[in-house]
Amino acid sequence: MPLRMSSLFLRTLRDDPADAEVASHKLLVRAGYIRRAAPGGYTWLPLGLRVKNKVENIVREEMNAIGGQEVHFPALLPKEPYEATGRWEDYGDGIFRLQDRSGSDFLLAPTHEELFTLLVKDHYSSYKDLPVYLYQIQTKYRDEARPRAGLLRVREFIMKDSYSFTIDQDGLNEAYDKHRLAYVRIFERLGLEVVAVQAMAGAMGGSRSEEFLHPSAAGEDTFVESPGGYRANVEAVDTVVPETIDYTEAPAAEVKDTPVSTTIAALVEVANELAPKDNGSWEASETLKCVVLTAVLDGGERQLFVVAVPGDREVDVKRLEAFIPDALGVAGEPEVEPATHDDIAKHANLVPGYIGPTLLQDGNAIPMLGTKSQTGIPFFVDPRIVSGSSWVTGANQDQKHVFGLVADRDFTWDAVIEATAVRDGDPAPDGSGPLATRRGMEMGHIFQLGRKYAEALDLKVLDEHGKQVVVTMGSYGIGISRAVAALAEAHHDDKGLIWPMNVAPAHVHIVATGKDDEIFEAAEEFATKLEAAGVEVLYDDRRKAQAGVKFSDAELIGVPLHLIVGRGLAKGTLELKDRHADTREDIPLDDALDHVVALVRKYQNSQG
RNA sequence: CGGGACGUAGCUCAGCUUGGUAGAGCGCGCGCUUUGGGAGCGUGAGGUCGCAGGUUCAAAUCCUGUCGUCCCGACCA
Numbered sequence: 001m002p003l004r005m006s007s008l009f010l011r012t013l014r015d016d017p018a019d020a021e022v023a024s025h026k027l028l029v030r031a032g033y034i035r036r037a038a039p040g041g042y043t044w045l046p047l048g049l050r051v052k053n054k055v056e057n058i059v060r061e062e063m064n065a066i067g068g069q070e071v072h073f074p075a076l077l078p079k080e081p082y083e084a085t086g087r088w089e090d091y092g093d094g095i096f097r098l099q100d101r102s103g104s105d106f107l108l109a110p111t112h113e114e115l116f117t118l119l120v121k122d123h124y125s126s127y128k129d130l131p132v133y134l135y136q137i138q139t140k141y142r143d144e145a146r147p148r149a150g151l152l153r154v155r156e157f158i159m160k161d162s163y164s165f166t167i168d169q170d171g172l173n174e175a176y177d178k179h180r181l182a183y184v185r186i187f188e189r190l191g192l193e194v195v196a197v198q199a200m201a202g203a204m205g206g207s208r209s210e211e212f213l214h215p216s217a218a219g220e221d222t223f224v225e226s227p228g229g230y231r232a233n234v235e236a237v238d239t240v241v242p243e244t245i246d247y248t249e250a251p252a253a254e255v256k257d258t259p260v261s262t263t264i265a266a267l268v269e270v271a272n273e274l275a276p277k278d279n280g281s282w283e284a285s286e287t288l289k290c291v292v293l294t295a296v297l298d299g300g301e302r303q304l305f306v307v308a309v310p311g312d313r314e315v316d317v318k319r320l321e322a323f324i325p326d327a328l329g330v331a332g333e334p335e336v337e338p339a340t341h342d343d344i345a346k347h348a349n350l351v352p353g354y355i356g357p358t359l360l361q362d363g364n365a366i367p368m369l370g371t372k373s374q375t376g377i378p379f380f381v382d383p384r385i386v387s388g389s390s391w392v393t394g395a396n397q398d399q400k401h402v403f404g405l406v407a408d409r410d411f412t413w414d415a416v417i418e419a420t421a422v423r424d425g426d427p428a429p430d431g432s433g434p435l436a437t438r439r440g441m442e443m444g445h446i447f448q449l450g451r452k453y454a455e456a457l458d459l460k461v462l463d464e465h466g467k468q469v470v471v472t473m474g475s476y477g478i479g480i481s482r483a484v485a486a487l488a489e490a491h492h493d494d495k496g497l498i499w500p501m502n503v504a505p506a507h508v509h510i511v512a513t514g515k516d517d518e519i520f521e522a523a524e525e526f527a528t529k530l531e532a533a534g535v536e537v538l539y540d541d542r543r544k545a546q547a548g549v550k551f552s553d554a555e556l557i558g559v560p561l562h563l564i565v566g567r568g569l570a571k572g573t574l575e576l577k578d579r580h581a582d583t584r585e586d587i588p589l590d591d592a593l594d595h596v597v598a599l600v601r602k603y604q605n606s607q608g
Numbered sequence: 609c610g611g612g613a614c615g616u617a618g619c620u621c622a623g624c625u626u627g628g629u630a631g632a633g634c635g636c637g638c639g640c641u642u643u644g645g646g647a648g649c650g651u652g653a654g655g656u657c658g659c660a661g662g663u664u665c666a667a668a669u670c671c672u673g674u675c676g677u678c679c680c681g682a683c684c685a
Contacts, residue, residue, distance in 0.1 A: 014634060014646070015620040019677055030619095039676065094684065111685075145609075145683060153684090199685085211685085220684090318683090445685055477685070513644055548645030566644065575644095 002527040002537035003506060005545075005553070009046050012553050022218045024488035025150025027497050031556045033484075033505075040147030040155030047557065048484070050505040052158070055190060055483050056137050058502065059160045062186045066178040068133045068162055073115045075139050079105040081114035085456040096141050096155075108141035113453045113475060116163040120471070121459040127167045130461065130471070131175060135162030137480060149218065151485035152441065158480040165454075165471050167463065172448055172472045176208065179476040183212055183444050186478065191500025192487055194443055197223045198232035200322055208448040209236075212478075213440030214486045221440050224422055228432025235319055237422040238429045245388030247406045255360050258401040262353030264289055264311040267401060271392060275403060287311030288385070288393035288405070290355040290369065294343050295324055295334040303328060304343050305378040306369050307419045308357065308385055308393075316421040327380055327415045349375050349396070356394030356402060357411035368396050370414050380417040381407075441486050442479070449473040497558025498579040501603035506538035508596060509559035513547040513566035523565040526574070526592070533597045555579070561599060563592075 010032040019036075020026040028034045033048030044052055060070065079097070082088040088107070096108040109115070116134055124132070140159045147154050164175030180196070187194045192214055199211040211233055213223055222234045232238075258270045264284050271282040289311045295303045305328065309315055320336045328334075344350050349368060357379060359366040369379035385391075387408035395402040405411060425434045454460070454471040463469045484503075491498045501507060508530055512523035520541060527537045538559055540550045547566070554562050562577035573586040576596065580603070587595050 011618075011635075013619055018614090018620070021678070036677095092683095142684080148678080209685090442685075447685080475685090511644095515643065544643095546643060546645080546647070548643095548647080550646095551644075552646050564644080 002539040005540040006542050012556055022149045023492055024485045027492055028488050040144055047505045051484055051503050054503045055480055058189045059186055062182045063135050066182045068135045071134055072136050073112055075109050076106055077109050085114055094142055096143050110140055110142045117453045117457045117459050120165050125461050127461050127463045131166040131171050133164050151481050160478045162476045164474040172474050175474050176448055179446050189502055195231055198236045200236040207450055210446055211442055212444035214443050215438055215440045217439055218489055219439040219441035221442050222437055223440055224435040224437050226428030226430055226432045226435055228430045230428050230430040234422050239383040240427040240429055241383045242386050244386045247388040247409050250406050251404055253402050253405045253410050255395045255400050255402050259399045284312035285310050286392055288391035291315050292339040292344055293336055294339045295336050297330055297334045307380045309382040309420050310384055313420040315419050319418055323417045327417050347375050351396055351398055354394040356396055359396040365410055379413050380415050381413045382419045383416050443483055444478040446476045449475050496556035499558045501560050504559050506536040506559050507600045508535055508537050508561045508563055509554045510537055510539045510563045511550045511554055519565055519569055522569055529593050535600050
């Protein structure tokens, strides 16, 4: 049966909703696909639900095709599994917590690693049972500080999450590659352009990881791209390390007066005035900025450390947080924040504004930063600080800087650490040229989790030698509701939505115009024939609505093909509008069925 | 969590400065006309003015608080 506009639960809106900013939000609301019901929560209306279900089914088919088995967990979960992995705490304000009548703690699941792990633990205990891939399509909850942009960032959303359980890393690699290919196919079939970018494992605690981003100005993620095809999230770019420099001939470091130069900009200005360079002028990139930071450990203890970066670059706190537990040798996921005046005041040797790795005094070079130095403060450097590189940096004396301080000769460090964000124009790791930055929406993310969750929840199986081994896991997600928004964002024009055939709420929108019964009878008959041929029809059978209203609604709703049954009928023709090709043609009634069916099939196949 | 803007009918908005019985357009009902690009005329239904306090004879309007929305930033698989 075709969907009939006369009875469809739908009210299109003439004006953009006042609270909408991005195109997908405006159009999905105006065309009657979704309706806001709560802060960060949307109701799926009949048309929207059809699109959402189609997206889900494509995902489901491709997951099944790689051997995935669908299960379904509750969204309301007890806290214990999440406590076992530390995420009850780690998620902070990011999850919804609640209590039942007896006071027991629950949460609305933001993701289900723990539950999948426990499920496999319940059932399996031998390597012979592995590999196994399980997935679900589930509502997830996150207490977003700022829901925005309609379905793009919400507090309740639908996600496909799958998990692979394998006996070893080889198995994980295979599972990862299969998911990767499945994801490429899924987005092809959806008609959504995505690029796979290298990602940081982040809170998930894994190793290899890629994000599938839909390039879009409305996206919230930034990634970089090289001419040679290297792509990575800005957080995950490996800094290109410069060649080390032979410093045997380098002049000795020299302390100079640099009054009132506690910022890099001021330092460069003062240096050019008071200590001019032989050739050219000093640049910020030649200075070494020693930034004092604090890691707030899980116990609340504040651990001071210093990171040195080229003066023209900013420290990226988020990046640091990924590397700092290793660098400091601490457990948990400490937060990194700028050191406070109190933090710094505890170290009498630190001269704020003039901090540097070395104090030159009476011909001696005294290390001031590093665990084995005067201060004992851990000291890390950006990868650009290579052996032999020469810097202008703080002299650890008020109003003085040291010039020509050479790395490895005049100072050392505890570890090299990725501490700065990548910039447009930075060299690409693949050596193919400068990196360019672009924006994208995160549509999917695949991770090699490794053994973190299996270890925390004690998921072990017996291997072929009868020995207990920890299972290796991978985790793979696709945002279903976000994909609907991204599709709307990617496929629309000034008149309305234009869905790809595979996700459209219907394949053909039949518009009957006029008032004669013959027209509606012919339209009805044609709709029935199309449906019999397996084509989904949205039929505008409204008798009173004017043609203009029907055309506008059809364009707004965005079914890709419109078939107009109206004034052409007298001479035996129908009018076919193709919203993707932006064409219209009159076709003879006799050929129309075959023609339309063929066109629908063509679009379905061209999208996968 | 910081900075800014805004909450009045299903939707888009006016009214608030200067307190005095709640408004328009679209949408919805009914009637007539119109009928291939959001048509016209007539006639209706529909609102605790986000919520809670306060000031006042009287509050959509003034004050305080609170909740929510949007934008920028922070945060965020």
